[in-house]
Amino acid sequence: MADLLIGQTLFYSGNPMTGGIDAARHSSRGAVLIENGRITAVGEADTLRNAHPQARQHDYGNALISAGFIDAHVHYPQTAMIASWGLRLIDWLNTYTFPEEMRFSDPAYAAEIAGRYFDLTLANGTTTVCSYSTIHPESVDAFLGAAQVRGLRAYAGKTCMDRNAPEGLCDTPQSAYDDSKRLIEKWHGVDRISYVITPRFSPTSTEDQLAALGALWGEYPDCLMQTHLSEQTDEVAWVKSLFPTARDYLDTYERHGLLGKGGLYGHAIYLEPREIDRMKEVDPSLIHCPTSNTFIGSGLFDMDGLTKSGLRVGLATDTGGGSSFSMLRTMAAAYEVAQLRGRPLHPSELWWLATQGSARALHADDRIGNLAPGMEADIIVIDLASTPAIAQRSSRASDIWEALFPTIMMGDDRATRAVWVAGRQIALA
Ligand code: GUN
Ligand code: ZN
Numbered sequence: 001m002a003d004l005l006i007g008q009t010l011f012y013s014g015n016p017m018t019g020g021i022d023a024a025r026h027s028s029r030g031a032v033l034i035e036n037g038r039i040t041a042v043g044e045a046d047t048l049r050n051a052h053p054q055a056r057q058h059d060y061g062n063a064l065i066s067a068g069f070i071d072a073h074v075h076y077p078q079t080a081m082i083a084s085w086g087l088r089l090i091d092w093l094n095t096y097t098f099p100e101e102m103r104f105s106d107p108a109y110a111a112e113i114a115g116r117y118f119d120l121t122l123a124n125g126t127t128t129v130c131s132y133s134t135i136h137p138e139s140v141d142a143f144l145g146a147a148q149v150r151g152l153r154a155y156a157g158k159t160c161m162d163r164n165a166p167e168g169l170c171d172t173p174q175s176a177y178d179d180s181k182r183l184i185e186k187w188h189g190v191d192r193i194s195y196v197i198t199p200r201f202s203p204t205s206t207e208d209q210l211a212a213l214g215a216l217w218g219e220y221p222d223c224l225m226q227t228h229l230s231e232q233t234d235e236v237a238w239v240k241s242l243f244p245t246a247r248d249y250l251d252t253y254e255r256h257g258l259l260g261k262g263g264l265y266g267h268a269i270y271l272e273p274r275e276i277d278r279m280k281e282v283d284p285s286l287i288h289c290p291t292s293n294t295f296i297g298s299g300l301f302d303m304d305g306l307t308k309s310g311l312r313v314g315l316a317t318d319t320g321g322g323s324s325f326s327m328l329r330t331m332a333a334a335y336e337v338a339q340l341r342g343r344p345l346h347p348s349e350l351w352w353l354a355t356q357g358s359a360r361a362l363h364a365d366d367r368i369g370n371l372a373p374g375m376e377a378d379i380i381v382i383d384l385a386s387t388p389a390i391a392q393r394s395s396r397a398s399d400i401w402e403a404l405f406p407t408i409m410m411g412d413d414r415a416t417r418a419v420w421v422a423g424r425q426i427a428l429a
Contacts, residue, residue, distance in 0.1 A: 007060035011371035024348040037423035068127025069327035070358035078320030104134040110142035119429035127378035130155035157198035201228035214257025231267035285361035289318035290333035304343040314361025377423035386415040
């Protein structure tokens with residue numbers, strides 16, 4: 001049985017960050033046809049209704065039909081300690097994060113938080129995330145199992161650390177390699193699940209552990225690899241002292257086989273010219289985490305400069321260093337951070353970053369992140385008048401961008417009218 005979703009539609013024929021806003025396609029009365037979990041047609045409502053009279057119709061009126069949001073860097077185990085007050089990165093990790101991550105040795109606790117995490121993110125219209133776990137393999141099973149039963153395309157890996165963390169949160173080079181390999185064999189490519197090799201960041205891995213994970217990536221080159229890069233000045237200085245012979249922070253990864261096109265580097269605020277030049281050659285993904293970068297006091301990501309350099313950028317909440325589960329709030333923060341650097345991002349660019357941009361960062365833009373025939377039907381319906389403040393502002397709009405921008409800046413989970421995952425509408429918690 002086919003489903004026909006009718007409303008305003010927004011999708012992309014190219015990258016608006018480099019190709020201008022004409023890359024966005026909007027219809028004020030469009031429709032999306034779904035069959036067997038995939039999108040089979042996108043067009044005008046009247047045309048598709050006439051061509052597919054047997055399809056179940058879901059008329060969402062003026063609401064906006066879009067690809068679901070894709071959050072390219074999160075820590076699901078930090079769900080319960082989001083919004084922890086007053087500290088910068090290293091103290092924040094030691095004081096709040098590591099004690100909470102210790103609790104994930106208990107599979108029941110991991111399952112409880114994974115379920116709560118997906119309830120929160122789906123309510124916010126996020127249909128795919130790429131998550132860190134903890135050092136416990138059970139924390140990966142809990143998360144990917146919860147994604148699997150919900151039918152989600154999901155990415156995650158066991159976080160590896162063998163120094164500068166509490167004893168209960170340290171593995172070894174060998175156990176990190178063995179556990180990660182076992183989890184790859186168990187999960188990678190099963191249903192819609194992808195395993196991501198996950199050294200937390202250079203300060204919490206010995207050179208032996210980085211080398212072991214680099215070797216593992218060499219054995220499984222179609223896995224993505226995620227880590228953190230140049231988030232805070234104190235952290236960059238610490239990396240310099242821990243790796244005195246490295247050319248820079250990126251080199252601590254590169255020298256151990258952890259720089260590649262499938263690499264996802266979170267934050268990437270304090271990059272040196274060599275690091276940018278090297279990344280231009282390799283084409284990895286930089287993941288912008290704007291609510292985290294302001295909340296933990298990290299700094300202002302150079303969206304304009306890095307995208308003009310041709311670098312691949314995805315957008316992410318970085319929950320719980322980030323202060324929100326919402327990609328709307330995250331787009332708003334990306335807008336504010338870019339404003340502080342003199343570059344007002346257009347609503348079409350912000351929406352692209354939260355959908356196709358993040359899909360492209362995960363090398364999944366042929367499957368998710370856009371409305372187009374053949375794409376997997378992960379679709380959200382967004383109410384563009386979800387609160388009185390937003391409704392009064394959007395009622396004056398003269399085009400889709402003026403109608404959408406108030407929701408980007410002021411919207412939250414109340415804007416999520418419906419969520420479809422792999423062609424099935426899901427109940428929101
Ligand atoms: N760097 C290393 N670990 C983390 C983490 O959990 N959150 C953030 N924001 N940065 C990190
Ligand atoms: Zn992170």
